[in-house]
Amino acid sequence: MTTQQVPAIQVRGLEKSYEDLRVLRGVDFEVARGSVFALLGSNGAGKTTTMRILATLLKADAGTAAVNGFDVATHPANVRESLSLTGQFAAVDEILSGRENLVLVARLRHLDRPGEIADELLERFSLTDAAARKVSTYSGGMRRRLDIAMSLVGDPPVIFLDEPTTGLDPQGRIEVWQAVRQLADQGTTVLLTTQYLDEAEHLADRIAILHEGRIIVNGTLAELKRLLPPARIERVEKQPTLEDVFLSLVGR
Amino acid sequence: MTMRFLGDTAVLTGRSLRHITRSLDTIFTTTITPIAMMLLFVYVLGGAIRTGSDSYVTYLLPGILLITIASGIAYTSFRLFMDMKSGIFERLRSMPIARSSVLWAHVLTSLVANLLSVVVVVLVALLIGFRSSAGLPAWLAVTGILLLFTLALTWLAVIPGLSAKSIDGASAFSYPLIFLPVISSAFVPTDTMPGPVRAFAEHQPVTSIVNAIRALLTQQPVGTDIWIALAWCVGILVVTFGLAMNVYRRKIT
Numbered sequence: 001m002t003t004q005q006v007p008a009i010q011v012r013g014l015e016k017s018y019e020d021l022r023v024l025r026g027v028d029f030e031v032a033r034g035s036v037f038a039l040l041g042s043n044g045a046g047k048t049t050t051m052r053i054l055a056t057l058l059k060a061d062a063g064t065a066a067v068n069g070f071d072v073a074t075h076p077a078n079v080r081e082s083l084s085l086t087g088q089f090a091a092v093d094e095i096l097s098g099r100e101n102l103v104l105v106a107r108l109r110h111l112d113r114p115g116e117i118a119d120e121l122l123e124r125f126s127l128t129d130a131a132a133r134k135v136s137t138y139s140g141g142m143r144r145r146l147d148i149a150m151s152l153v154g155d156p157p158v159i160f161l162d163e164p165t166t167g168l169d170p171q172g173r174i175e176v177w178q179a180v181r182q183l184a185d186q187g188t189t190v191l192l193t194t195q196y197l198d199e200a201e202h203l204a205d206r207i208a209i210l211h212e213g214r215i216i217v218n219g220t221l222a223e224l225k226r227l228l229p230p231a232r233i234e235r236v237e238k239q240p241t242l243e244d245v246f247l248s249l250v251g252r
Numbered sequence: 253m254t255m256r257f258l259g260d261t262a263v264l265t266g267r268s269l270r271h272i273t274r275s276l277d278t279i280f281t282t283t284i285t286p287i288a289m290m291l292l293f294v295y296v297l298g299g300a301i302r303t304g305s306d307s308y309v310t311y312l313l314p315g316i317l318l319i320t321i322a323s324g325i326a327y328t329s330f331r332l333f334m335d336m337k338s339g340i341f342e343r344l345r346s347m348p349i350a351r352s353s354v355l356w357a358h359v360l361t362s363l364v365a366n367l368l369s370v371v372v373v374v375l376v377a378l379l380i381g382f383r384s385s386a387g388l389p390a391w392l393a394v395t396g397i398l399l400l401f402t403l404a405l406t407w408l409a410v411i412p413g414l415s416a417k418s419i420d421g422a423s424a425f426s427y428p429l430i431f432l433p434v435i436s437s438a439f440v441p442t443d444t445m446p447g448p449v450r451a452f453a454e455h456q457p458v459t460s461i462v463n464a465i466r467a468l469l470t471q472q473p474v475g476t477d478i479w480i481a482l483a484w485c486v487g488i489l490v491v492t493f494g495l496a497m498n499v500y501r502r503k504i505t
Contacts, residue, residue, distance in 0.1 A: 055346045057504075077348060085346040091339030095271050107263040108349050110256075150343070 006069040008033045008158050008189035009054065013063035016049055023049045025213035026063065031206075033157075036180065036190040038204035040197065045210045047193035048088065051162050054191070055085040068157055083158040084151035088166065090143040091150075094136040098127050098146050101135060102153060109154040121149040125179060141172025148179050152188075159183060161192040165199060170243050171250075177202055257350035264344075264357030268331060272365050278327050282369045285430075286320040287376050293439060294380060301440055305470070309382045313374070314465035315438020318458060320373050321402050322429040324366040325409040332358050332413030333422035345504060355410060355500060362406040363399060370398060390468040397465060397478075400485040405429065407492035414499050438462045457484035 009031035016024040023046045031037040039047045052058040054065055056076040065072045068082035093101050099118050106114030122128045125145045130138060135146065144164060151159055161180065165173040180203050183190055194200055200207045201221055208218040217227060272278060290312060293301075298308040305311045335341045335354075344354050374382070386394075409426070416422035433439070435449065436458035442450050453459055460480040467474040 057342060057346055080346060080348040083346070085343065087339045087342050089339045091343040093267065093340060094338070095274050096267065100270070104263065104267055105347075108260060108344070108347055110259070 006033075007031055008035075008068060009037070009191060010066045011050070011054070011063070012065070014050065014053060014060050014065055015062040016046075016053065016058070016060050023213055024053075024060075024063075027210070027213070027215055029208050029215055029218055031189060031191055033189055034184070034187045035205040036184045036192065036203050038200035038207045039191065039193045039210050040195070040200050040207055041193070041210035042195060046213050047210055048162055050210070051085070051160050051191070051193060054079075055083060055160060056080055057085075082156060083160060084153075084156045085160045086147050086151045086162065086164060088162045090140075090147040092135050092138075092143055092146050095134065097132050097134055098122065098138070098142075099131040101146060101150055105150045105153040111154055117153060121152060124182070125149045139172065140168050141175045144168060144172060144176050145179055148176065148183075152183070155188075158189045158191070161190060163193055163195065165194070165196065170246055173199075174247075257353055260349045260353040261356045261360070264353055265360045268357055268361040269364060271331065272361065272368075279365065279368050279372065282324040282327065282365070283320060283372045283376075285323055286316045286373055289319065290316045290373070290377065291380070303441055307381060307383065309377055309380055310384065310470065311466065312439065313377050313382055314462045314469070315433045315436065315458070316373060316377070317370055317398060317465070318401065318433050318438065318461060319430055320369050321366050321398065321405060322426055322432070324369050325362060325402065325405045325429075326423040326426040327365065328358055328362040328406050328409040329413035329416065329422040329425070330419065331361070332410060333416055333419060336414065337419075351504065352497075352500070355496070358413075359403070359406050359410070362409070363402055366402045366406075367395075367399070384469045386469050386471055390471065393478075394465050394468050397461060397481060397485065400482070400489065401461060404485050404489035404492055407489060407496045410496040411492070411499055414496070414503055432456065433458045433462070436462060457481070457488065460484060 007030040009029075011027055011029050014024050014027040015022075023044075027046070027050055029037075039050065041047050049058065053060045054067055054072060056072050056079050059073065067079045070078035070082060072079050093104070096104065099122060102118035102121055103114045106117045111117060119128075119131075122131045125148070127142065127146060127149065130142060135143065138146065148159075148161070148164070151161075164176050164180070168176065177199070180190060180192070184203075184205075190203075192199075192203065204221070206218065206220055207224055208215045209224075210216075217224060219227075290309070293312055294309045298312070301308060303311045332355075335344075335358075341354065345351070412422050412425045436442070436453050436456060438458060442453045442459065445453055460477045461484065464474055464478040464481040466472075467477060
């Protein structure tokens with residue numbers, strides 16, 4: 001059923017309203033297998049709503065959506081097997097240790113040897129030293145890394161990251177970017193939402209801009225850059241420079 | 253599917269039980285008010301109360317145990333609310349797990365936590381002179397009634413846990429519950445109360461539950477009280493479970 005030819009994510013004519021507010025007004029896009037796709041948009045553009053529909057947390061009013069070849073409305077159980085959602089706020093258990101959080105998810109995904117899976121992911125996300133510590137003692141970046149590691153338990157083919165770096169300091173942001181790039185290198189399909197242009201620029205193979213409930217542009221970075229007015233491009237290039245200054249000042 | 257439900261519920265219950273063992277202060281804060289009330293009534297007010305029984309602490313204990321449970325269930329709302337707020341609830345919902353196991357895990361944890369609190373309060377009562385000649389069957393019956401009462405109230409606690417907008421809203425609902433025993437046979441016999449108060453006291457659930465437990469602990473005949481008590485517990489359970497599941501279903505669709 002899920003051959004390599006089927007896109008990892010297919011969205012057609014998706015509509016969703018909250019009472020009078022039309023959040024999605026016909027969203028269409030496709031995400032190729034193994035690629036990183038960024039949904040860009042300002043607050044309230046409908047990014048999170050789109051992601052929640054794809055993650056079976058919300059029902060669409062109209063249109064269809066499929067993840068890994070499974071329709072979200074008719075085969076929600078298969079969809080949940082195929083994806084992992086990392087929401088806007090790190091959904092980690094503060095009272096448990098980092099390792100216990102990972103073991104918990106592995107058990108809930110009914111995997112053998114949850115302990116080994118947890119240790120592997122701790123290693124991969126440089127959390128081995130903090131493994132036994134309560135998550136409430138973690139920094140924002142560590143928390144986010146653990147959050148993403150929890151999403152990777154059981155190697156789901158599709159990962160959703162909803163604003164993975166909002167609220168993180170520059171160092172934490174770089175840590176998360178590295179984690180996302182690693183994912184892409186291993187062939188996982190990543191759908192991420194962001195309000196930061198540079199984040200999409202750094203991570204995504206394709207970028208779609210969601211504006212007032214519709215996709216207004218969808219293309220590679222090079223294609224998009226040609227559309228953006230020069231002033232915009234300037235702003236994108238400025239940001240890493242500031243960051244470089246900050247990072248060199250704090251000695252990273 | 254059933255196996256999956258049981259397995260997932262067990263894993264999630266293990267998780268929230270760790271919350272209890274790692275913050276035993278929740279057991280402490282649950283028991284401190286009932287213990288303080290027990291000391292107040294036994295050592296300050298009790299001397300002036302005529303209950304017709306030899307030991308006031310033995311008379312008082314059943315009501316104190318219900319107060320313990322009524323304050324303990326607020327933690328279920330609290331934990332559920334924190335799961336909703338922190339996004340853990342969403343994460344679990346987007347995973348391939350049996351859907352109601354998330355709720356059942358919190359409910360089972362509530363049973364364990366409240367049982368612990370009840371044991372603590374009973375131990376304190378023993379220290380200040382509570383004695384019972386009741387045998388194992390009577391104690392098992394008391395435990396059964398208390399568990400059923402906890403289960404009924406925990407499902408009630410699930411409702412604000414799922415729907416509250418703030419942490420205060422999530423736990424404030426339990427305050428009236430804590431005071432329901434005051435207008436019952438828990439502290440004083442109902443026959444000294446004026447007409448309407450007495451009518452309320454004698455026909456609200458706490459009185460029959462208190463009377464049934466008291467009869468079991470003092471080896472008196474339980475009479476019809478135990479059936480009325482069970483009927484109240486089961487009735488409340490059915491209603492609160494139905495409402496909680498309804499709220500949950502609306503929450504997840």
